[in-house]
Amino acid sequence: MSNQNPVFIPGPTNIPDRLRLAMQVQTQDHRAPDFVETFSPVLEDTKKVFGTKEGKIITFPASGTGGWEASVTNTLSPGDSVLVARYGMFSHRWIDLCQRHGLDVRIIECPWGSGAPADKFAEALAADKEHKIRAVLVTHNETATGVRSDIGAVRGAMDASDHPAMLFVDCVSSLASMPFEFDGWGVDIAVSGSQKGFMLATGMAILCVSPKALAAMETAQLPRTFFDFRDMMNANASGGFPYTPPLQLIYGMRESLKMLFEEGLNNVYARHFRLAEGVRKATAAWGLELVAQSPELYSDTVSAIYVPDGFDSNALTDHAFNAYGVSFGIGLGEMNGKAFRIGHLGSLTDVMVLSGLATIEMAMADLDYPIKLGSGVAAAQEYFRTSSATPMQSAA
Amino acid sequence: MSNQNPVFIPGPTNIPDRLRLAMQVQTQDHRAPDFVETFSPVLEDTKKVFGTKEGKIITFPASGTGGWEASVTNTLSPGDSVLVARYGMFSHRWIDLCQRHGLDVRIIECPWGSGAPADKFAEALAADKEHKIRAVLVTHNETATGVRSDIGAVRGAMDASDHPAMLFVDCVSSLASMPFEFDGWGVDIAVSGSQKGFMLATGMAILCVSPKALAAMETAQLPRTFFDFRDMMNANASGGFPYTPPLQLIYGMRESLKMLFEEGLNNVYARHFRLAEGVRKATAAWGLELVAQSPELYSDTVSAIYVPDGFDSNALTDHAFNAYGVSFGIGLGEMNGKAFRIGHLGSLTDVMVLSGLATIEMAMADLDYPIKLGSGVAAAQEYFRTSSATPMQSAA
Amino acid sequence: MSNQNPVFIPGPTNIPDRLRLAMQVQTQDHRAPDFVETFSPVLEDTKKVFGTKEGKIITFPASGTGGWEASVTNTLSPGDSVLVARYGMFSHRWIDLCQRHGLDVRIIECPWGSGAPADKFAEALAADKEHKIRAVLVTHNETATGVRSDIGAVRGAMDASDHPAMLFVDCVSSLASMPFEFDGWGVDIAVSGSQKGFMLATGMAILCVSPKALAAMETAQLPRTFFDFRDMMNANASGGFPYTPPLQLIYGMRESLKMLFEEGLNNVYARHFRLAEGVRKATAAWGLELVAQSPELYSDTVSAIYVPDGFDSNALTDHAFNAYGVSFGIGLGEMNGKAFRIGHLGSLTDVMVLSGLATIEMAMADLDYPIKLGSGVAAAQEYFRTSSATPMQSAA
Amino acid sequence: MSNQNPVFIPGPTNIPDRLRLAMQVQTQDHRAPDFVETFSPVLEDTKKVFGTKEGKIITFPASGTGGWEASVTNTLSPGDSVLVARYGMFSHRWIDLCQRHGLDVRIIECPWGSGAPADKFAEALAADKEHKIRAVLVTHNETATGVRSDIGAVRGAMDASDHPAMLFVDCVSSLASMPFEFDGWGVDIAVSGSQKGFMLATGMAILCVSPKALAAMETAQLPRTFFDFRDMMNANASGGFPYTPPLQLIYGMRESLKMLFEEGLNNVYARHFRLAEGVRKATAAWGLELVAQSPELYSDTVSAIYVPDGFDSNALTDHAFNAYGVSFGIGLGEMNGKAFRIGHLGSLTDVMVLSGLATIEMAMADLDYPIKLGSGVAAAQEYFRTSSATPMQSAA
Incomplete structure (x- = not known):
């Protein structure tokens, strides 16, 4: 049924017993008080892992790819420009997703093995006098090359050019394993998942969204329903979900956070x-x-x-x-x-x-x-x- | 940790021990041969539950709502017309989803407690001389009212008017519990999930797609990446997944199918x-x-x-x-x-x-x-x- | 793998999820500090369920029958007299065990459906001028007839005749479900098990032993090794076990006690x-x-x-x-x-x-x-x- | 809850997932047909691991020490002579158990690190003209020293002196890991447990008993009830148990045997x-x-x-x-x-x-x-x- 040896793939990761047991919870009524009392603190505690007080945690029963899609469909409109550097498989895939959604993707090609080029971002942003670029997309930890980028430096480049673009960060394979400073780095949307640093099964996209990105929701024209931030936030406000929640992963997440905070x-x-x-x-x-x-x-x-x-x-x-x-x-x-x-x-x-x-x-x-x-x-x-x-x- | 009493909500359903254990599988490398050998037969066996030989099974790590979204974004373009009857909460929500995706939704309002009105569908289709209606959307089992609709009758109405529209059916709360005849009823896309008749945890949308619906993919203009049929089918063809698969649910699905076939x-x-x-x-x-x-x-x-x-x-x-x-x-x-x-x-x-x-x-x-x-x-x-x-x- | 319906046998009982998970612990070194820190508080907390401050908790990896055997082999010698009333299957079996171990068993036959006859015990004890009777054996809850006996009344009868016999009580199917007063009733050995009120798997005999019964160990001539109180107490004193302990049941017992105290x-x-x-x-x-x-x-x-x-x-x-x-x-x-x-x-x-x-x-x-x-x-x-x-x- | 690292103690051993799941079975009625159908084949299949066709498998909810006790109390009487060599902790403990049960234990002292001395056994048996020695006791694998003894050579020594003593072997830490030939070596009682080669939790003593040893039951005078072979065999004959069986271990044993035979x-x-x-x-x-x-x-x-x-x-x-x-x-x-x-x-x-x-x-x-x-x-x-x-x- 299972190998006894650990896996050394960069996620999904080896699930500790404690979390396997936590995820083994029997079906419960997600409209009952127990679920509400479980879910709300999970959202609150997750903020600590992102390093945020201002951000809003939004989860979807999906993989990290779904989280990427949610980040752009909730904040952008067809034809909007985004700025991205390609230096690995995961930055490449995010670019592809943006293109398929009809965005104008301005790509900075970098050698694989390098990280996010703050200096080139600075140039591109400075050149964008009309502020057409709505968002800068950065992969914090490029899983294909084992490269961690300096998000603070990217934020510095954006601030230096006084550009109002939002900063979206893929931290799927870094969150809860390497330091992340959502507020400190001025991130607007960070996208992660349940199956890496949180040590859980695959199946939950975990996002952190800044007030600025939430405001962008109001004008975003890309269609979305399953990944709609508003539906999720409205339902979450009363402890609920707009559709059937991934109960087992939410209970797992509660225990994962306990383990992380205990250590x-x-x-x-x-x-x-x-x-x-x-x-x-x-x-x-x-x-x-x-x-x-x-x-x-x-x-x-x-x-x-x-x-x-x-x-x-x-x-x-x-x-x-x-x-x-x-x-x-x-x-x-x-x-x-x-x-x-x-x-x-x-x-x-x-x-x-x-x-x-x-x-x-x-x-x-x-x-x-x-x-x-x-x-x-x-x-x-x-x-x-x-x-x-x-x-x-x-x-x- | 859990109530001992069963739940009597209409899903997610009580998970039998056998499936709870099956879903407890430790992380494995989804790029390794074991996964391939597990996943392909699951897709094949699921066909029997839908009652199809022609259809293609496509799954996503999402809820049924995600399955609905996949059905329309993979086959339709903005402005396309769809025909739907509203007679409960779930037909209502599918309508809402279509509207948010910019479709022209032609709604037949019916009293809650009634089922899909084959006669009114017949009228509307007959009136649609230009065949603007691309799809008829029907909720097989309206969970809000406890009503099962006669899908065969809807197909009869479509055939009677010789209308080329596709037939999309929500069978989330009926599949694997009540008879379903994908081929017999000429369904083009049927949407279900893991947490009802399959007795698993929430987290997998399960679709069956006809060759006709697959052909519609080629011209569909609605944006999609996470829910893209093509990416999923290409990856599945070699036993893989376009992103991290929900391993535990796939192993659970294998055991669920065994249980259904044993009974x-x-x-x-x-x-x-x-x-x-x-x-x-x-x-x-x-x-x-x-x-x-x-x-x-x-x-x-x-x-x-x-x-x-x-x-x-x-x-x-x-x-x-x-x-x-x-x-x-x-x-x-x-x-x-x-x-x-x-x-x-x-x-x-x-x-x-x-x-x-x-x-x-x-x-x-x-x-x-x-x-x-x-x-x-x-x-x-x-x-x-x-x-x-x-x-x-x-x-x- | 398992029926979904509860069982209504009088033990082993339905195991709640929380305890099934607690018993799923992976192998650990029972000579390592973790085990010591787990086991000693379990022994201490179990006293509360027996209602004792004076008693010593002694467990064996065995069923309740093993507990009975331990009670007599650790305190009695071949030819010793014991006084027992037979009013059901479990009192009968204990009698049989005593006879096989060469004890002189003085049996008071009672109709099935009645309980321990305090008055007849009083007579028998009063008649035993030479104090040959070393122990009175009582089944607190006769599982075969659904009869609970009044242990306090038995103690009263013993006290009234000022007889020095020890009082042994089988509380296998009553402990942790009905009140038990080890100290209050002056019990000398009480025998229970893991699979009834403790809601665990079968496999652990749980005894409570008074100082008086411990003193009787010194002169007891019946042979015993596996069930020897002294070996167990010596090993337990440093948190250990004289042989391999039933680790899973001990972890289960810890959680069971938590559940009982929480309720x-x-x-x-x-x-x-x-x-x-x-x-x-x-x-x-x-x-x-x-x-x-x-x-x-x-x-x-x-x-x-x-x-x-x-x-x-x-x-x-x-x-x-x-x-x-x-x-x-x-x-x-x-x-x-x-x-x-x-x-x-x-x-x-x-x-x-x-x-x-x-x-x-x-x-x-x-x-x-x-x-x-x-x-x-x-x-x-x-x-x-x-x-x-x-x-x-x-x-x- | 558990270390992630394997243990390298010589038992209990690392429990594979497959067996942890198998042992997680919910309570069932052990008097119902399902249990009978499970238990009898387990006894039958266990014979293959002992290498016997003639032997009878007898299990107890106990540790290996209980198995030792069962071997002597079911076959010997107070004062009977047994022959043992002491060359490690586990041979030492078996000796101690025999002495406590009033047997005449003839000990051959050997250096730790050596194995069972077939030659000295031969001498002692040859000298025992009156055939007072009822049994020769050998530890197959002395866990304290990492020494495996040659049981076939011991049998050879016994045969050479034409001595009718029975041969009892402790194979707790060798069975299901190293070859064992119950019939081939003419063993009369072999004692093992669930927590070593069978990879299960601690809690089941597993014995194999020859017809000759079964015959010795008839005259054996040592008292026993919990460990009585006759009660167990009588109950087992109809698929039952003389007291509450360790259900979880029996289901685990069934799966363990499957794993051993698959490999x-x-x-x-x-x-x-x-x-x-x-x-x-x-x-x-x-x-x-x-x-x-x-x-x-x-x-x-x-x-x-x-x-x-x-x-x-x-x-x-x-x-x-x-x-x-x-x-x-x-x-x-x-x-x-x-x-x-x-x-x-x-x-x-x-x-x-x-x-x-x-x-x-x-x-x-x-x-x-x-x-x-x-x-x-x-x-x-x-x-x-x-x-x-x-x-x-x-x-x-």
């Missing part, structure tokens, strides 16, 4: 940094390179690692799965065949990470990679055992 | 008829009236029951919940305050139904309804014990 | 009385008789009900199971064929009880019992709806 | 050998010594490893738990402080084993052991990746 958000972020750093030490020990171009871009939730010239990353991830029953992330888009990915987010311990490193080493050895068995593991062990004076806290 | 679809339908008939016997014994206007309209999944003049149905359902911990369906829309509903679909036995009848009797007595304690129960008992020569089969 | 023990007892009284009202409405001879003997956890002359209770319980999928208790021992039993203990609501009553009515009608459908249900409904000013509290 | 018993044994061999390669790479004195004694389910002189094995296992959240077996009895143990039985993959090796390496490094980080891991990786042409089969 402490800063400890959660520190743990992700520590696990990621262990993977990076191993990568260096193997003599391999990260796709992320420089340390300030390193993601703490996923590492994309180039295979040596002449090797095929797909053969590696296939072999790891078939020979050892362990799933790693494949190379997506431009990285297909060139890089594999180690997801290290969610409910994970250093012991689990070491098992992933040991596995990929075996797989590499089997395929005659020029690496030494145990070398990456040893580098990560040395880092793990010396990097923390206090006991490793597991998330569960 | 036998005809036995499932017979069981629902039998449970519904027991509720109707009780209603008669209480001297109360169904909202459904005549026997051929009676739904086998939900009964909406008028409270006597001078009583408030909301007070009744509130009291049943507060005093006895049992949830019944409230009166929706026009029926608010006038009728309560007993959901009797999904994983349910006659024993469970009797507990619901006994409970609502106590609640009615507490509120001084002119009913006799035990009278409805006795009528249902008499029916249950004499209506079946063979042992009652539970769904679990 | 409040007095409320738990009141709920059991109320449910039992509803069943008794129904029995009277059917014109049937309880096996328990008089009201002060009525058990609040199980009712044994005589079938009319000429009927076979086994046919009734078989039919209820086969035709309706509901389990009732069969007639045991002398009551075989003559009485059926309705268990009404553990995690149960009045709504659930009504479903049991409705079911047995159908089964009786099917077998041509002279009863009126709905009559027992109506009597219980009337009692349930008027007996409590406050909302029914479910145990879960 | 294939020989594959299960091969997997355990392979995992054990990986641990032994690591041990050698660290320069450490096994407690087991020679390769033919190596256990495939647990390795006991001496720490270097001057180190304390308790400090090591404590540190591994406190710093990394991983449980290893402590040194028991004579090995306390001198050796730690790595359990490698049950539901385990090579990936999981590598995580255990990586963890203990970190712990050793933290405590200044003279070992090189990654060295043991590399040795095991090299072995794992080259030792199997086919994909690693996980048990789940």
Whole structure:
């Protein structure tokens, strides 16, 4: 029924027992008081994870893609301009979604492995004297390349050009794993999901929306019903839902928030940094390179690692799965065949990470990679055992 | 954590243990072979429940409302005409959705408690000489009034007028509980969900789409990405998903189909008829009236029951919940305050139904309804014990 | 995998979701600090349910029968005399166990349906001038007949004759459902189990032992190792176990105690009385008789009900199971064929009880019992709806 | 609620999801046909794991210690002689149990780390001209030292001296993980439990009993009731239990047997050998010594490893738990402080084993052991990746 080994894909993540049990709740009447008393505090507590007091939490029974769609259909009209940089698969897909919805998408092409180019955003915004650009769209953590972008710098560029565009951020694979400052960075819509840092099953898009973005709803002409912010907010105001709510995920979310707060958000972020750093030490020990171009871009939730010239990353991830029953992330888009990915987010311990490193080493050895068995593991062990004076806290 | 009493809302339904366990699956890599081998047969087997060989099954991680939205955005363009009859809350909401998406909605107003008016559809279609009407939208089972419409008769009306419009059917609260003939009735899109007859958690819209509707995709201009049939079909073709799939629901769906086929679809339908008939016997014994206007309209999944003049149905359902911990369906829309509903679909036995009848009797007595304690129960008992020569089969 | 209908056997009882989840804990090292921190408070809190400050809680991974065996092997020697009254299957079995262990068992035969005869105990003890009788053994709640005995009266008889015998009480099917006063009644060993009032899976014998009984350990010559109090107490003293502990049941016990304390023990007892009284009202409405001879003997956890002359209770319980999928208790021992039993203990609501009553009515009608459908249900409904000013509290 | 890391204690073992779900079954009536139909095939299938056609399977809701007790109380009388060798904690405890039950225990003292001394058994049996020795007791897998004894050789010794004693074997920590030949080795009673190779929760003692041992029941004078073979066999004959059965464990056992047979018993044994061999390669790479004195004694389910002189094995296992959240077996009895143990039985993959090796390496490094980080891991990786042409089969 299930593999016993953890998965090392960058989401959905390993679900801890505590959350599997929390999601096992039997059907309840979502129009009854119990649901109201459960749901409203969940919305309130989720704000803390986004780092907001001003923002409004809006959830949909959908995946992150649905969250992207909600962000544009609720705030924009056909023909509106948006500014986006493309530097990976997920920024690419968001661009595609905007184009299909009839938006004028101004694309800044960047090499994969780089992050959001604040300077080029600044140029483009400065050039947009008529303020046609209604929104700047940024992928905080580009899951395909293991790159984290500096959202604060993008906000700085927008402020410098005194441009009124809204700032939309995809934080699907970063929220609840790396620091996020919705208010501090002046984000207008942030889009996340249940199946990454929240360690739950897939099925809930989780958005945070600023008052400015809410105001944009009034004039937005793109059609929407399922993803309509107004219907959801009206229903939520009295603790309800405009249609059948994903009860199990909402109960799961309540417990997930408890787990995150029990560990402490800063400890959660520190743990992700520590696990990621262990993977990076191993990568260096193997003599391999990260796709992320420089340390300030390193993601703490996923590492994309180039295979040596002449090797095929797909053969590696296939072999790891078939020979050892362990799933790693494949190379997506431009990285297909060139890089594999180690997801290290969610409910994970250093012991689990070491098992992933040991596995990929075996797989590499089997395929005659020029690496030494145990070398990456040893580098990560040395880092793990010396990097923390206090006991490793597991998330569960 | 959960009430021990069953719910008698018309969905989401009581989840049997077997499905709760099936949905408890740990995270797996949805790009790995296991998922492919699980998902494709699920799609194939679902066809049997819709009664189709020609249709294509398409699922989305969303609620039934999302399924409605997918049906129109994938096949229609702004300004297209659709024909709909309004005779309850759910037909009303589909109308609203169409209007928000810029369609020309031709509405036939019908009294709540009636069903789809095949004759009036025939008239409207005959009058539409230019074939502007692109689709006829029908709610098979109007959950608000407990009315089942005759889809075959609607198809007959369409055929009689030789009109090329597509036929879209909402079977959210009827599929897998009452007979459905996608091919036989010439349906073009049928929309259902995971949380009713399939006895699962909320979170998956399940559609069946005819070749004719698929062809309409090519010219449809309404924007869509999350709900795009093409993306989903392309990904499904190789066993994948265009974004993160709702893994737990897909494993749940696999087990749900097994349960339905083990019981036998005809036995499932017979069981629902039998449970519904027991509720109707009780209603008669209480001297109360169904909202459904005549026997051929009676739904086998939900009964909406008028409270006597001078009583408030909301007070009744509130009291049943507060005093006895049992949830019944409230009166929706026009029926608010006038009728309560007993959901009797999904994983349910006659024993469970009797507990619901006994409970609502106590609640009615507490509120001084002119009913006799035990009278409805006795009528249902008499029916249950004499209506079946063979042992009652539970769904679990 | 499981029936959806509740069981109405007098244990094991319906396990509430909350406890099923609590028992689903993954393997942990029972020699690690977590286990110690879990187990010791469980032992301490269990005292409250027994009503003791002086007693010691000792558990074994076994059934209640194992608990009986532990009570005698730890305190008695071959040839020791014990005094017991036989008035049902469970008092009978305890007698049998004592005989097999070479004890001199002085049996007072009583009619089934009566309780512990304090007056006859008094006589026997008074006659035992040499104090050969080492222990008086009493079944608090005789599950076979639905009779609760007055333990305080037995203690009174012992005190009146100033006899130093110990008092051993089987409270397997009463503890955590009906009041129990270990200290107040001067009990020396009370034996219970996990699968009745504690609402857990079968597998843990739970004993409470007085200082006097602990002292008797020192001279007891009956052999024992698995059930040795000393080994268990020594290991427990440091939070451990002398062999592998039943981890899942211990975690379940922790949650069970939380549930009992959240509801409040007095409320738990009141709920059991109320449910039992509803069943008794129904029995009277059917014109049937309880096996328990008089009201002060009525058990609040199980009712044994005589079938009319000429009927076979086994046919009734078989039919209820086969035709309706509901389990009732069969007639045991002398009551075989003559009485059926309705268990009404553990995690149960009045709504659930009504479903049991409705079911047995159908089964009786099917077998041509002279009863009126709905009559027992109506009597219980009337009692349930008027007996409590406050909302029914479910145990879960 | 639970650690995410696997445990490496030699039982209870990591419970695979499939079995956790199987054990989550709701209460059912154990007197109903469903239980009968479940339980009888479980008894029958268990024979295959013991390697018997002649033996009778008898289970008790107890731990392995209870199984030991059942083996002697059902077949022996006070004063009977038994022959045992003491070479570890578990042989020691069985001896203690026999002494407490008034048996004449003839003990052959052996160094810890050695196995059952067939030659010395032969001597003792040959010297017992009067055939006073009623049974020879052997621990197949001494969990405290990681030593597997040669049961066939013991049988050979018994046969050589033509001695009629029965042969009792403790296979608690070997059954379903290492080959066992009940019939082939002429075993009379074999004692195991649910929580090791069967991968279930603790709580069921599982015995296999030969016709010869069953015949001994007739004359055995040791008292027993809870553990009485006759009561259990009589009840089992009609699919029942003499008291409340551990329903959840029986359903778990059914699924466990399915899993074992799906993998294939020989594959299960091969997997355990392979995992054990990986641990032994690591041990050698660290320069450490096994407690087991020679390769033919190596256990495939647990390795006991001496720490270097001057180190304390308790400090090591404590540190591994406190710093990394991983449980290893402590040194028991004579090995306390001198050796730690790595359990490698049950539901385990090579990936999981590598995580255990990586963890203990970190712990050793933290405590200044003279070992090189990654060295043991590399040795095991090299072995794992080259030792199997086919994909690693996980048990789940």
